[in-house]
Amino acid sequence: MLGSCSFTVFNGYRHNGQYSGGKPVSWFRQDTGVVVFNTTIDMMKHHFSGLMVIKPLPDDAYRVIFITEVGLKIFDMEFTRREVIIHYFMEAMNKKALVNTLTHDIGLVLMTEHAAQTPAALREKSSGATVLKYRENGRRNYYRLDETGKTNKIVQTGCILNKVQADFYSTGNNRVDSICIAHYHMNLLIKLSRISNTAGNAEE
């Protein structure tokens, strides 16, 4: 859980002129085929765990399926550039607030949301890393890029306060190995840890 009062006005970035590079590309677009993550979701007092399957589809869309370790399907959703199609959501968990939060967070890490706009280029004061800022629906998304141009952190803010932070960890080979999504003002933490290719055989 992140600090409960993180203000966006002191966000630790400085302007770095007009950005001339390409848009940040989703890790799952760069990756090859289906990715399976060992996943835990801690929300309020509830704890869920299972396997999150992410499959890239044509037109920048993704199919995301969450199943328990014993094989029970919790949800099956499709993320396109325009909408989220819910193919299945287990009735016991099909609560509007939960569905909205999960679709928002998953959409954020899939990077389906940022519009075709030229981002403002910033520089992180502490590290000097390039940060791209997109404005969307009253929110701002900050994508911090590593030295190879890949996104290793997304911070989403409202007008005044930070809302969500997603950190990406990679050991190379163009693939993301783990992701941590944390909310600043809600007790919600989602951790995804990639299952190795050799052990699981869902890679296509």
Added chain:
Amino acid sequence: MKRIAEFFCIIVLLPSLNLIAQVPAKPMKDIAGFKTRLNSMSATISTIESDFVQEKNLSVLANKITSRGHFCFKKENNIRWEYMQPYKYLIIINKDKIFIKEESNQKQYDIQSNRMFQEMNKFISGCIQGDILKNDKEYNVGYFEDDKYFFVKLVPVSEKMRQMLNEVQIWFDRNDLTVSRIQMVESGGDYTRIDFTGKKLNTDIPVEKFSFK
């Protein structure tokens, strides 16, 4: 155009025909005899130990998600269900308690405190001991057989349950009537198949295997 449609039908139907072909379709001749044998087998078994391979088949994926582990059962109602590859996950049911351990988290629950755990416990132990076949209030049961297996198909009566689990299929080995395979089919056709291999009956399984540490 008609040929294209026929070709399309073949491509779409082939995988499902393949699935159906694996299911014994011949109605069981002696259902009462099967139930009697199952009851006496269940009475003589005090422990079962087995490896298992679980395959999750999702229609959107070309390949299955496969996991492997080890399973132990000891009368009365002690179950150890341990996933070892490609992730670590352990469920222990010890009478009225359930213990779940993940790689970074472990918790103990009172089975009676949670309806889902009650159902899970009833389902797992019911499948192992064959008690689930007596539950004709919650399932419509169909009996089939082939040369190798007795095959039982359970369709939940409750529509609410069917939205989650359309059908449960259990393969019993004809020789010793132990469960060789369980397949849980969801309403959309996705399924989870668990195959039990290297079964050992009535071995000495230490009670520590079912304790929460």
